[in-house]
């Protein structure tokens with residue numbers, strides 16, 4: 001089917017597309033990354049900047065990606081080739097494919113941890129003497145050499161398996177049931193976590209801004225990167241998914257729905273993690289391991305905790321899977337078209353390379369922990385380059401392409417906005433606001449612009 005460009009797959013239904021885009025968005029970014037980045041950047045002030053980035057930059061660029069993908073009916077690179085042959089916009093496509101490789105390489109490592117935790121609960125959970133011991137168990141696991149690689153491999157193998165079978169069959173079905181279940185579970189756990197005694201500290205950490213934090217330019221860059229990462233934005237994942245879409249859909253509703261769900265998930269995940277963080281006396285800025293040391297404490301203290309742990313890590317791994325599938329699909333769709341490979345061949349080769357690329361990220365936590373860049377280990381460096389630099393830069397180019405590279409009337413028509421006030425506001429945002437905001441945040445984080 002996909003080998004022939006003339007006969008590309010399409011989503012089975014309108015619901016199928018929205019579910020897939022939501023499945024791409026909702027993942028480790030909402031729970032693992034959101035909580036630790038929020039913790040590291042001081043809570044409420046960061047959250048506020050993050051929400052502004054979602055509304056004023058994220059949603060308009062989601063719309064641009066959907067519009068480009070549906071119009072071009074091609075992959076992240078091909079879409080630019082088709083719509084603007086010979087123009088430099090295509091750089092955003094190549095950066096997107098590169099980002100897919102980089103992000104999935106470390107995403108597979110963290111997702112592997114969730115699979116490992118799922119299996120731990122399957123075999124009865126963790127038996128430790130006190131809450132601090134969860135950190136020891138976790139650190140012992142991630143700093144070991146082979147075990148994390150095993151779980152990373154297991155996760156990547158399933159991801160490759162799904163992309164191997166094909167977008168429609170592989171993705172549409174999975175999300176329909178598991179994502180709502182994860183949402184319900186996170187809400188229940190948030191309710192329970194809020195009863196643990198850390199609620200008031202957590203609520204003020206999350207919702208009462210310490211304005212002095214806004215003087216730190218890195219807070220803005222972290223919020224921008226988190227917004228792009230969480231929305232699966234700036235690398236053509238949403239172009240690629242939009243390309244499997246027929247002309248009948250209404251894009252603005254879909255874009256808003258994806259952003260609202262993704263953001264809602266993150267905030268409720270925050271309400272699940274932070275009350276427990278304060279109740280257990282964990283440092284909010286603990287870093288990437290935050291959820292892995294906090295949640296076992298919750299499961300330990302709740303009735304049927306092993307069952308909750310089992311369900312939670314299963315559903316989190318499933319959410320990570322639908323995001324990983326969208327990352328792999330960006331690269332695979334490109335290689336299928338570019339080299340006329342079969343879907344099967346492309347998934348195996350690209351997936352294999354990405355697994356290998358992820359090995360240093362995993363080892364960098366343990367045996368290779370001496371290797372750091374600006375104080376960051378290998379995984380954090382990969383994440384920083386992709387999420388805080390490549391994605392916003394890709395988004396910047398996509399915004400400029402849609403805003404300046406298209407005739408305004410075409411952009412308005414193809415986006416389903418039509419000649420409306422909100423459509424004109426959208427074009428204005430793409431032309432001026434989003435590019436300037438992203439540029440200023442970059443500039444500030446280099447220290448060249450004083451806040």
Ligand code: PHE
Nearest residue numbers: 025027028029229230232323
């Ligand atoms: N948005 C996903 C998450 O939050 C990660 C992702 C980033 C997926 C970029 C696709 C592209 O987990």
Ligand code: NA
Nearest residue numbers: 025026029230
């Ligand atoms: Na997300």
